[in-house]
Amino acid sequence: MTRQDLVRRLETACPRVGQGEADGDPLVTPIVQSTTFCRDGIDSAPTHKYSRESNPTVAALEQALGELEEAPPAVCYGTGLAAEAGLLLALLQHGDHLICSQALYGGTTRLLQQVLVNAGISTSFVDTTDVAAVEAAVRQETRLIFAETPANPTLALTDLRALADLATRHGLYLAVDNTFMTPVLQQPLELGAHFSVYSTTKFIEGHSAALGGAVVSHDEAALERCRFVRKCIGNIQAPFNAWLTLQGLKTLPLRMTRQTETAAQVARWLDAHSETTVVHYPGLANFAQAELAQRQHPLGHGAVVSFELRGGAAGARALLRHVRLCRLAEHVGSVETLLTHSASMTHGGVAAAERERSGVTDALLRLSVGLEHPETIIDDLQQALIAAADAATQSPPTKTGTSTEVEPCGAHRSSS
Numbered sequence: 289m290t291r292q293d294l295v296r297r298l299e300t301a302c303p304r305v306g307q308g309e310a311d312g313d314p315l316v317t318p319i320v321q322s323t324t325f326c327r328d329g330i331d332s333a334p335t336h337k338y339s340r341e342s343n344p345t346v347a348a349l350e351q352a353l354g355e356l357e358e359a360p361p362a363v364c365y366g367t368g369l370a371a372e373a374g375l376l377l378a379l380l381q382h383g384d385h386l387i388c389s390q391a392l393y394g395g396t397t398r399l400l401q402q403v404l405v406n407a408g409i410s411t412s413f414v415d416t417t418d419v420a421a422v423e424a425a426v427r428q429e430t431r432l433i434f435a436e437t438p439a440n441p442t443l444a445l446t447d448l449r450a451l452a453d454l455a456t457r458h459g460l461y462l463a464v465d466n467t468f469m470t471p472v473l474q475q476p477l478e479l480g481a482h483f484s485v486y487s488t489t490k491f492i493e494g495h496s497a498a499l500g501g502a503v504v505s506h507d508e509a510a511l512e513r514c515r516f517v518r519k520c521i522g523n524i525q526a527p528f529n530a531w532l533t534l535q536g537l538k539t540l541p542l543r544m545t546r547q548t549e550t551a552a553q554v555a556r557w558l559d560a561h562s563e564t565t566v567v568h569y570p571g572l573a574n575f576a577q578a579e580l581a582q583r584q585h586p587l588g589h590g591a592v593v594s595f596e597l598r599g600g601a602a603g604a605r606a607l608l609r610h611v612r613l614c615r616l617a618e619h620v621g622s623v624e625t626l627l628t629h630s631a632s633m634t635h636g637g638v639a640a641a642e643r644e645r646s647g648v649t650d651a652l653l654r655l656s657v658g659l660e661h662p663e664t665i666i667d668d669l670q671q672a673l674i675a676a677a678d679a680a681t682q683s684p685p686t687k688t689g690t691s692t693e694v695e696p697c698g699a700h701r702s703s704s
Contacts, residue, residue: 322343349537364501371501373403379431391415434465442568464485468592494621498532545588557669567593595652597676607672610676612672629652
């Protein structure tokens with residue numbers, strides 16, 4: 289399938305997700321807010337029995353998410369982290385080992401280092417931008433490679449075709465966190481991955497109204513195992529959240545296209561600004577992996593930009609105090625433009641040394657670009673950057689990589 293065919297298919301399919309086709313079917317998927325379902329008798333086999341196992345509204349979302357990657361129905365969970373945990377518990381057991389991207393969401397790091405390790409599942413955190421380093425980390429007990437690309441929040445890329453070839457050679461699963469790109473911009477299964485993993489809370493739902501997560505795969509046996517583990521643990525998505533996500537999904541291609549175009553414009557402006565020292569965005573010509581970016585997601589490079597200021601951590605603190613349009617929040621993918629101080633918010637529970645190794649410095653700010661007019665976003669950043677520059681002249685910049693807390697984000701240090 290060509291990229292043009294993909295765009296046409298998704299832009300046609302998304303507005304119609306969850307709709308019935310028979311006479312009298314509702315145009316909008318109903319919310320089936322019921323915990324349990326009746327049977328004709330003890331020998332009957334209804335499609336749905338109890339909503340911890342399956343639910344009609346959740347099933348409609350699962351069907352839709354699978355269709356976006358031309359796969360069987362997905363498995364939906366209460367959150368993105370629940371999706372990760374559910375997949376790993378379905379595939380791995382005591383004594384197994386996995387290789388994980390070094391630069392990734394802090395919540396995933398906590399899950400692996402502080403929870404799954406207690407179940408006897410070990411993890412090696414590796415720079416997955418270096419395929420040779422990944423191969424060197426493979427052990428006899430390795431079962432899975434988990435990659436996040438673009439990485440959160442550095443936006444470092446992993447070559448998925450190369451990693452899929454490596455996984456095939458060693459008989460390993462490859463799972464990809466595709467939250468930042470969504471199926472609109474990147475299709476991991478097409479690139480050779482066995483699983484696409486999503487926090488649907490982010491761009492897929494898109495309105496900061498519903499938590500959710502999903503696993504998509506062509507491996508129906510693995511999906512059934514995921515459903516069994518989900519039933520045992522009880523971390524299925526709620527019907528109302530699934531319904532909200534279905535509504536967000538209808539506009540996903542349009543939102544991703546607009547937000548990506550605006551993010552590219554904002555990234556170029558930031559890159560040319562005298563007050564920035566580093567700007568991370570795969571669409572920039574000077575991005576270290578620009579060639580891979582064009583090959584892996586030629587339709588666009590997402591709506592997330594990260595950057596550092598000449599004023600370091602003090603400059604970041606000042607900018608966060610002075611933005612007016614951009615909201616300070618621990619989130620990406622909303623229709624509003626959001627700023628996050630990753631070191632104290634999303635990665636607040638990760639040790640400072642580990643954050644520094646993965647490039648998450650105290651000076652780094654993550655910008656999730658929304659649907660506002662590009663010039664309005666730039667105007668807000670400009671006035672905040674002026675204030676940040678003024679603040680930097682009044683106090684020496686904090687050394688990059690230190691553990692200095694950046695106000696006003698300190699209260700989020702233990703958050704997700």
